[in-house]
Amino acid sequence: MTTAEGASQETYRLLWESPTAPRRGPKPTLTLAAIAAAGVELADEEGLAAVTMQHIAAALGVTKMALYRYLPGKVELVALMTEAAMGEAPSLDMAGWRPKLHEWARRLFAGLVRHPWLADTTVGARVIGPHELGWTEQAVAALIGTGLRGAEILDVVATLAGHAKAIAQQAAAAGAQTAEAGLTDAIGTMLRGREDRFPALVATLDALAREGGQDDALDFGLTRILDGVELLVTARGQGSDAG
């Protein structure tokens, strides 16, 4: 895995160190920021699958191979796009760990809705950039002083981030096929004529249709999770103060 290892180090340098401008030769027509921005725009409009070297190069008025003067390969491109799309981590000014985490998750969700492909690129073994790590820092910071252990803090953050990601992906999928129908329509088609095989599901979808109300899956899950965390924090015996 010498190749992968070397590529990882190159990715690390791209994400964490400011690029050193060369002294000789023609001025570069592009910048890493411009390439990343083009990639983000393309991914937002046509999906991550549409992000190809040729498409980005065309959007920038350059040949495909010109991009390889700036990045070693597509992995690095996606990493830069991810960093650009995540943006600077938000500063959570409110008091108390719970409002902070709730707001943090909501902002993360907003970013994931704006850039649905982020859910795909922020998964798996990879080099993590300063922006992404900054988001984690903010959430962890909110939990310092709650009395939770280190592992518990990280688990809470992972749970919240996982929930935001899952709901964002679900929302993106629902918006892709029809206007508003989420599980209801897609599943409803298959349930027709099979009420005996999936009785609970059919009953629940019927109930859902009768309720008719607005369904905020993100906030619902966040409230449950944070309720559970609050129970643990209280049990730890010092749930009052928080940075």
Add this chain to the structure above:
Amino acid sequence: MTTAEGASQETYRLLWESPTAPRRGPKPTLTLAAIAAAGVELADEEGLAAVTMQHIAAALGVTKMALYRYLPGKVELVALMTEAAMGEAPSLDMAGWRPKLHEWARRLFAGLVRHPWLADTTVGARVIGPHELGWTEQAVAALIGTGLRGAEILDVVATLAGHAKAIAQQAAAAGAQTAEAGLTDAIGTMLRGREDRFPALVATLDALAREGGQDDALDFGLTRILDGVELLVTARGQGSDAG
């Protein structure tokens, strides 16, 4: 979208209807089940990216194009693989909605660990097969009679499934790069020399190293979520009985 729509119907037929054996012509050398099994095995061993038409065909001793006699395209192949890997939904014999859901999530997690690529294929707009829908049915059934509304039931299930998926992906990523190091190693490298920029994260990782203990991220998150759900069920006023 005539193409996509037609392909969806074809996928639906493949997943939900038993194949009709042809009357004339040579006997088929393959079966859908064998193709799906080959795909599952390949994905388990070398990842979803290694699942190509040619690889599967080679594993089955057939030309790539022969597969297209059985499936319209790769989307259908992945759908069949997903159904095969998910398997029949478990029957939850224990009493009480909470133990049922906890066990359900644990089994889902086990499946996701055995087939890490399932986290990628069970996302987005797609045709859902009977096995996958059966899993949802089981979880929903556990929540019938808790007094939760339809939307709330579906949200709870989505939250639990999202958590199992998120932790499974995290575990798969951690296992891929080193033996046991999850966030610790990968993030630790980048934090070195930047303690001032990510103080909370550094402190938490230090605490984690000092604790040294075993970290069950799945159960931790499940307990928090189910604690929160229990609060809601109790508030609804009839949290005692459950089918």
Add this chain to the structure above:
DNA sequence: CAAAACTGTGTCCGTCGGATACAGTGTATG
């Protein structure tokens, strides 16, 4: 002014999913 360094381009390769045309094979019908 020449050498060196750097940029962008053109060409080529292997692999991917898939369309199409064709040859071989087995069954139903005359």
Add this chain to the structure above:
DNA sequence: CATACACTGTATCCGACGGACACAGTTTTG
């Protein structure tokens, strides 16, 4: 039993993908 037809697997071809490589043009340094 012979023939037509339905069905199978194969061979060939295509466009798009990520990427390697050699080359021509441009700018700075000696």
